[in-house]
Amino acid sequence: MTTEPGTPRPTVERNNARTRWLHAAVYTTVLVLLLTGWWLTLGQEGRPSPLSELTGQSDAELHTAIGWVLTGVAVLGAVAGWRAARTLLTDSVRFRRTDLRWFARWPGAVVTGRFARHEGHFDPGQRLANLALIVLLLVLIVTGVGLWSVSGGPAFVWFNRLHRWATYVFTPVIVGHVLIASGILPGYRGVWRAMHLGGRLRRRDAQRVWPGWLERTDAAASAVKAEGGDGTGDGDEPRQARFH
Amino acid sequence: MEIVEPTGGAEISVPFTLVVDSSEELGPTDTGNHHVHVYFDGDDSSYEVIESGNGEEHEITVDSPAMEGVEPGEHTLNVSLRNADHSAAGAEAEVTVTVGEEGSGGSPSDDEDDESEEPPDYDY
Ligand code: HEM
Ligand code: HEM
Numbered sequence: 001m002t003t004e005p006g007t008p009r010p011t012v013e014r015n016n017a018r019t020r021w022l023h024a025a026v027y028t029t030v031l032v033l034l035l036t037g038w039w040l041t042l043g044q045e046g047r048p049s050p051l052s053e054l055t056g057q058s059d060a061e062l063h064t065a066i067g068w069v070l071t072g073v074a075v076l077g078a079v080a081g082w083r084a085a086r087t088l089l090t091d092s093v094r095f096r097r098t099d100l101r102w103f104a105r106w107p108g109a110v111v112t113g114r115f116a117r118h119e120g121h122f123d124p125g126q127r128l129a130n131l132a133l134i135v136l137l138l139v140l141i142v143t144g145v146g147l148w149s150v151s152g153g154p155a156f157v158w159f160n161r162l163h164r165w166a167t168y169v170f171t172p173v174i175v176g177h178v179l180i181a182s183g184i185l186p187g188y189r190g191v192w193r194a195m196h197l198g199g200r201l202r203r204r205d206a207q208r209v210w211p212g213w214l215e216r217t218d219a220a221a222s223a224v225k226a227e228g229g230d231g232t233g234d235g236d237e238p239r240q241a242r243f244h
Numbered sequence: 245m246e247i248v249e250p251t252g253g254a255e256i257s258v259p260f261t262l263v264v265d266s267s268e269e270l271g272p273t274d275t276g277n278h279h280v281h282v283y284f285d286g287d288d289s290s291y292e293v294i295e296s297g298n299g300e301e302h303e304i305t306v307d308s309p310a311m312e313g314v315e316p317g318e319h320t321l322n323v324s325l326r327n328a329d330h331s332a333a334g335a336e337a338e339v340t341v342t343v344g345e346e347g348s349g350g351s352p353s354d355d356e357d358d359e360s361e362e363p364p365d366y367d368y
């Protein structure tokens with residue numbers, strides 16, 4: 001890399017490969033679970049969904065099998081990526097008073113891209129979504145395993161209720177996340193790259209959505225460069241420069 | 245778990261009447277009770293769900309997922325008792341039946357009222 005100071009690369013790495021793979025594993029399993037779960041709830045049991053036709057497994061079997069895959073991925077992710085998981089959690093619970101301004105300007109900014117400044121690794125809306133997603137996924141996994149383990153009876157009735165209610169809340173949150181993260185909304189254009197392909201997004205998109213994070217990443221990168229590193233910042237590196 | 249109707253060797257025409265009898269109380273998933281999967285020839289990926297009425301009559305229509313891909317001829321009719329989470333509870337039964345040509349009137353009085361525009365008779 002022959003990046004001169006003052007002319008940084010036009011893109012910046014946001015999520016490393018490991019995070020991206022974990023995210024992809026979670027969302028493919030979750031999408032299958034949502035589809036088969038809703039299929040069952042809507043009384044389609046026995047009538048194979050397109051996914052069930054494709055695999056030759058009934059939707060109920062498919063759901064439980066993929067449920068176990070998600071459980072495995074979640075446990076693996078939490079164990080192997082405990083540092084990242086902890087960061088996700090600690091970054092997501094940190095709110096400050098000025099975030100209220102961010103929320104106030106958010107509805108307009110979604111269209112104009114003129115978000116109020118925030119200092120977080122995630123924007124305040126993401127932090128709320130993260131907390132909701134983590135809690136709901138945990139509830140879904142615990143009650144899902146509960147459903148499987150008791151198979152029926154009075155405990156099943158409660159697991160089933162919780163599992164369903166969690167699904168009702170989880171679904172709109174996921175729809176919102178995908179709507180925002182896909183970059184369909186003008187304010188969030190380009191952010192999808194943060195989690196896909198190389199995990200690099202354009203600096204001007206980062207500047208708009210995660211300004212404080214971008215500044216810290218740049219500061220960390222130039223500090224590395226001053227020490228003779230190549231400054232490309234492999235993955236977790238900029239995280240060390242996080243504010244506390 | 246037992247199939248009371250149709251009896252083994254019977255010739256049936258669709259829609260046909262199914263009566264099952266099991267030792268368990270049946271109900272939809274959210275009651276935590278057992279239910280029954282009905283399918284043909286051991287293919288349990290496409291099935292009718294029976295969630296009530298032990299020993300009562302259930303009508304299996306052309307629209308039933310259980311009938312998917314079932315051609316006229318000899319078939320095994322399977323029923324399987326399921327836990328509320330849809331896993332097999334162990335009890336199963338089967339009878340061999342001959343499915344008549346559709347619309348050929350294999351048995352008396354099943355011709356005109358086909359009513360295929362009716363939704364499948366799940367009672368939620
Ligand atoms: C994103 C995660 C998940 C979602 C959105 C989800 C959603 C659903 C829904 C909507 C149902 C149908 C409930 C009903 O109407 O009866 C269901 C059933 C079921 N789920 Fe999940 N689920 C998820 C994860 C899991 C996991 C991780 C497991 C466990 C390994 C699991 C095990 C089950 C079982 C055994 C049933 C069948 C029992 C039943 O029909 O209630 N699920 N799920
Ligand atoms: C369906 C299950 C999904 C779950 C549970 C999930 C969960 C998450 C979580 C917890 C994050 C971390 C930070 C944040 O809130 O942005 C994240 C980031 C991200 N997700 Fe998803 N996601 C899912 C699906 C998707 C899909 C289908 C897309 C496709 C557009 C997507 C795009 C992204 C992007 C671009 C980021 C990076 C944002 C950043 O770097 O801060 N996600 N996801």
